[in-house]
Amino acid sequence: MDASTRTRSSSKKPKYSRFTQQELPAWKPILTPKWVITSFVTIAILFTPAGLLCLWASEHVVEIVDRYDDECLPGTFSANPESYIQSKNTNKTCVRTLKVPRKMIAPIFIYYQLDNFYQNHRRYVKSRSDKQLRDPDDADETDDCKPIDHTIGDAPIVPCGLVAWSLFNDTYKFFKGNKVIDIDKKGIAWESDKKYKFGSDVYPKNFQKGALIGGGELDESKPLSEQEDLIVWMKNSALPTFRKLYGKINTDLEANETITVVIQNNYNTYVFGGEKKVALSTANWIGGKNDFFGITFLTVGGVCFLVAINFIVLYVLKPRPLGDPTHLSWNRNQGAQ
């Protein structure tokens, strides 16, 4: 019995390996003052110019933003905007003039911006059927789409769900004097979405036919993969203020030029206190106008620089021999007693 216990216990001994015994080669840096100061200075030297470069690039993006939901509401309806937006008989056309602050070089991107619109609400996000969007044989896969899943006659709605139903339906036309500025609406959605998520043989059916109209309609002769406005809309935004691409202008706009936007103010943001804006923006390597990276990099660079200065001052004014044991807390306490 003794012998068997011994063999069993000895078999439990872990197999020797350098990994389990933590004997792998390791980097064991000694954080000497010079080493620490050099690292902080290096980080400061790398991040400060990067931050300035990002701010400079962001500053060179030309942007025009115009809020129109309030201005496009006729005064007689200001107390009751919902009756204005829901009526079929009110005139929704609205003309705005914008001034180009600096020369804008093509391509100029047109966005619509919504504020206070929670596309990230859980019930909204889930109310869609990706299977149905992809495959014409899955038109009946509407289980996740409540409450916009079937017509009163029990025919499936394609595309079903709240996300598709609430499609943005304001339209913009741009004029320079009397001349129309062409808007290029091709290629505003992600290629991968068009290819893999929205079927080229799935056509809209029974869409926006219910009692309550949520938003835009779709052309039933075009497959979903070509309905780029829908694809852009259905890429849910994570934050309640968001911009989505409406189209592109492929001609330059000169400084001080006045352009006219003719808006069809259809979309009902009045019911939830939202805002609507139209934005024109150029882009460069940093994307649109965005100071976030610039400010972040400058903050990191600045903090590292201050810390480095602090350490240099301490190092010069109160140098200590490296590894002096008298500074250990227990030794220090003894010294005090």
Ligand SMILES: *[C@@H]1O[C@H](CO)[C@@H](O)[C@H](O)[C@H]1NC(C)=O
């Ligand atoms: C646009 O959407 C609103 C809801 O936001 C709807 O009431 C209106 O009928 C729609 N208009 C058009 C022209 O599609």
Ligand SMILES: *[C@@H]1O[C@H](CO)[C@@H](O)[C@H](O)[C@H]1NC(C)=O
């Ligand atoms: C635009 O207008 C400003 C002031 O009105 C003027 O200083 C500037 O030279 C103009 N720029 C162009 C390109 O006309």
